[in-house]
Amino acid sequence: MIEKxxxxxxxxxxSRRGIYKHWILNQKSDYxxxxxxxxxxxxxxxxxxxxISNLDEPHMRSIIYVIILVVWIQEAYEKIENLYRKDLMSSFTYHREAELQNAKKYINAIRSFAVAHPLSTNRHPQFGFDGNFICVDIRTFQNDVTSGFIKxxxxxxxxINGLQANGNRDCDFYFYVYSDKDDGMRFFRYIGCNFKDIYHVADIYVDKLYELNNYLKKQKKNDYR
Incomplete structure (x- = not known):
């Protein structure tokens, strides 16, 4: 089940507290x-x-849309963080930073393979995207009459932690891919993904934003010169 x-x-x-403080920004125009x-x-x-209500039977446009929305959250958060004074930000630590870094690598790999470079994604070896796979479609098994015959x-x-060879037929959607290295692009391979993992990426960036806001609330101008 996907949680909001x-x-x-x-x-x-x-307003006027936490991230809304003016003095913590690099310059006034950054507000x-x-x-x-x-x-x-x-x-x-x-x-x-x-x-969420449309994801029980998702179409490709819904899948791509969800991925892009999460990428927008990721990129907007990173833009916000860069607006604040470096001396102030140097003491900020997020308690789930290792988890966030895995989530970031995951969504970047998904974005690259689904949207940006489906025919040449090669910078995400942790997720199997080292240039071996070419993505030709994104769909569910629900509407694929041949899915019962897939090995x-x-x-x-x-x-989020990487690619698993587990034969899972219950993923929310699949990348339909060919492999040049494995079989000379003769047979489909299938890489399943779940919306709960993609939504988790959004959750953790929002959680970090809240933690940043709480940290900034405690900062006092007199402590910075």
Whole structure:
């Protein structure tokens, strides 16, 4: 079951505190940028949560849409973090940073294979994307009449920690791929993905945003010269 991503109400309704402080920014003009990036995250969360009801029988456009929304959250958060003074940010540590870094690698690999470079993704070897696979389609097994005849050894599952050869036929959707190295692109291979993993990436970036906000609330201007 896919859980809704936490909204930003507890941040957005606390103006002049936390991330809304002016003095913590690199320059005055960055305040409007911060507000714009925050709005981008907020709208993306709303769209992700609205999309959940459409994911029981997803189409390719829904799959791509969800991936892009999560990428927007990721990129907007990173933009926000770079707006703040380096001396202030040097003491900020996120308690789930290792988990976030895995999530970042995961969503970057998914984005590359699904959207940016489906025919030549080669920079994500942890997830099996080392230039071996070429993505030719994204679909579910629900509408594939041949799925019952697929050999289990041709089915992998892509999780946040990497690619698993487990023959899972219950993933939410699959990349239909060919492998030049394995069989000269003769047979389909299948890489399954789950929406809960993709939504988890959004969750952890939102969690880090809340932790950053709480950290910034505690910072005092007199402690920085």
């Amino acid at each position: 991503v936490r909204n930003l109400n507890d941040i957005c309704f606390c 409007q940028k911060m507000c714009d990036y925050l709005q981008k995250i907020n709208f993306s969360i709303q769209d992700l949560n609205s999309e 289990s050894e041709f089915i992998n599952e892509l999780r």
